[in-house]
Amino acid sequence: MEIVRAKQQNHALGALQICAGMLIIPFLDVFAKLLGITHEPFEITFWRFFMQTVLMLPFVMVLRLWKVPAGTLIPQAVRGLLLAMATVFFFSALQHLPMAEAIAIFFAQPIILTLLSVVLLGERLRARRISAILVGLAGTIIIVQPSILIFGWASILPLGSAVSMALYMVLTRHLADNVNPYQMQFFGSVAAMIVLGAIVLVGSLLSIPGASMTMLSWQETGWVIGMGIAATMGHAFIVLAAGKAPASLLAPFQYVEIIGATTLGYLVFGDIPANSTIVGVGIIVASGLYLFHRENIAARRQAAEN
Numbered sequence: 001m002e003i004v005r006a007k008q009q010n011h012a013l014g015a016l017q018i019c020a021g022m023l024i025i026p027f028l029d030v031f032a033k034l035l036g037i038t039h040e041p042f043e044i045t046f047w048r049f050f051m052q053t054v055l056m057l058p059f060v061m062v063l064r065l066w067k068v069p070a071g072t073l074i075p076q077a078v079r080g081l082l083l084a085m086a087t088v089f090f091f092s093a094l095q096h097l098p099m100a101e102a103i104a105i106f107f108a109q110p111i112i113l114t115l116l117s118v119v120l121l122g123e124r125l126r127a128r129r130i131s132a133i134l135v136g137l138a139g140t141i142i143i144v145q146p147s148i149l150i151f152g153w154a155s156i157l158p159l160g161s162a163v164s165m166a167l168y169m170v171l172t173r174h175l176a177d178n179v180n181p182y183q184m185q186f187f188g189s190v191a192a193m194i195v196l197g198a199i200v201l202v203g204s205l206l207s208i209p210g211a212s213m214t215m216l217s218w219q220e221t222g223w224v225i226g227m228g229i230a231a232t233m234g235h236a237f238i239v240l241a242a243g244k245a246p247a248s249l250l251a252p253f254q255y256v257e258i259i260g261a262t263t264l265g266y267l268v269f270g271d272i273p274a275n276s277t278i279v280g281v282g283i284i285v286a287s288g289l290y291l292f293h294r295e296n297i298a299a300r301r302q303a304a305e306n
Contacts, residue, residue, distance in 0.1 A: 003251070005007050009158045010244040010245065011062075011244065011245045011249065012243075013244050014240075014241040014243075014244030014245030014249070014250060015241070015245060015249070015250070017237045017238075017244070017252045018237065018238060018241040018243035018245075018253045018254065018256075019252055019253050019256045020237045020258065021023035021093055021233075021234045021235065021236075021237030021241065022224055022234075022253065022254055022255075022256040022257040023239040023256060023257070023259065023260045024234035024260070025231075025234040025257055025260070026099075026103075026231050026257060026260035026261040026263075026264050027226065027227075027230035027234075027260075028048070028230040028231045028234060029090070029094065029099055029103070029261065029264075030048065030099070030264050031046055031223045031224070031226045031227035031230065032048070032090075032091045032094055032227060032269050033094045033095075033099055033236070033269075034048075034223050034228070035220060035223050036094050036095045036225070036269075037228060038092060038214070039214060039216075039218070039220070040172060040209075040210045040212055040214075041088050041091040041092040041095065041210060042088060042196060042200055042203065042210060042211045043139065043200055043201050043211075043213050043214070044091050044211065044227075045087045045088045045091055045192075045195065045196055046196040046197055046200050046213075046223075047086060047216075047224045047227065047228070048227050048228060048231050049080075049084065049087075049189045049192040049193040049231075050088045050193050050197075050198060050228070050229050051187045051191055051224060051225060051227065051228020051229070051231070051232070052189040052193075052228055052235075053186065053230045054194050054228070055228055055229065055232045056182060056185050056186040056189060056232060057186065057259065059182045059186070060182060060186045061184060063180070063182060064160065065180050065182055065183040068179075068183070068187070069178050069179055072178060072179050073176060073187070074294055075171060075174070076175065076179065076183075076184060076187045076191070077188070077191035077193075078163070078171065078190055079138050079168055079171045079172060079188050079193060080187065080188030080189060080190070080191035080192040081191055081192055082165075082167050082168040082171065082242035083164070083165070083168045083188060083192060083194055083235070084162075084169060084192035085131075085161075085164040086161045086162075086164035086165040087161075089157050089158065089164060090102065090106065090157070090158060090161040091103075091159040091162035092157050092160045092268065093106075093154060093209075094163065095226070096154035096223065097154055097157075098265070098269075098271065098278070099153070099261055099265050099269070099271075100237065100258075100261055100262060100265055100271065102157075103156050103158070103239070103257060103258060103261045104164075104206075104258070105134075105155050105163070106158040106159075106162050106275075107137060107166050107206055107254070107255060107257075108137070108138065108159060108256070109161075109163075109166050109254065110137070110164045110251035110252060111133055111134075111137065111251075111256075112162055112166040113161060113165075113166040113169050113170065113247055113251045114129065114133055114169050114247075114251045116166050116247075117170060117173070117246065117247040117251075119175065120170050120174075121170060121173060121246075121247060123247065124230065128290075128291060129249065129251070129252070129291065130253040131287075132287045132290060132291035133251055133252050133287075135283060135285050135286075135287040135290075136255040136287040137255075137285070138251050138260075138282040138283060139255065139280040139282070139283030139287065141157060141280075142279055143181065144167075147299055148183075152300050158162055162293045169238075169242065169250075172184070172238065172239055172242045173246070173247045175241045176239065176242045176243035177243065181239040181240055181243065182234065182236075185230035185235060185239060191239055199211050199213070199214075200213045202206060207305070209260065210291035233250070235238065240241075244286065252287055252291050253291075255284040255287070256284070256285075258280070258281060258284055259281055259285070262281060276281075
């Protein structure tokens with residue numbers, strides 16, 4: 001009975017942690033969009049993982065996390081590369097779409113994640129989880145009403161990011177029980193930094209469009225640092241959450257990101273939320289709170305039966 005109660009508390013903590021991560025991630029998007037005015041997506045993504053590597057190195061050194069659990073080195077590297085792919089796709093989208101539209105299209109990701117968690121992780125798919133995800137998606141559509149017919153080819157970029165991010169979340173969940181979250185963040189960022197660094201180096205030497213490196217101004221250097229801090233903190237919360245709750249349970253709470261994106265879009269870029277945005281955000285919050293409430297009831301019921 002104590003084990004079940006502890007698991008219930010972990011589910012609740014995991015939900016809170018994923019919400020914290022989703023509220024921090026939009027700061028990363030704001031800095032990336034500002035940098036995207038004068039810099040290319042691969043370069044911006046390289047700096048994002050370079051900063052995360054620098055910020056995570058002290059934790060790895062102090063906690064002595066150099067020893068990688070057997071059989072996890074390659075999956076950790078692949079996880080980092082999947083996140084790098086998701087980031088490149090999304091940063092590219094930010095150069096062509098307003099932030100809110102890009103994020104709204106990206107929010108096909110929780111549905112993809114839920115399906116992949118069933119197929120690849122063997123998680124049980126409950127009706128309330130499906131309903132919460134669909135309601136949250138409906139709220140997102142109300143906010144910006146994304147359409148491939150409206151946005152054209154650029155709308156494929158957030159979808160590519162959504163698929164990559166869903167696979168990243170599945171692999172994070174798979175590794176979370178055996179790998180320290182700080183180590184996971186560090187080695188994933190190192191793998192992404194090395195590959196992206198090679199791409200940017202070759203791109204600069206061969207003048208490949210979208211993959212070259214240019215000098216940063218002092219202001220842009222500040223944006224890079226802010227991007228690294230937001231990325232490190234946000235994804236640290238995601239990793240911690242993945243170790244405490246099933247991926248399919250966490251999926252609906254990712255819609256919380258739209259709240260931060262809408263707020264920052266207004267504060268930084270002057271995007272005034274429409275009435276539909278307020279309605280959509282309300283629906284998103286309600287769907288997440290409903291799922292959180294139902295999961296707690298189910299856990300207490302299971303605890304009572306045991």
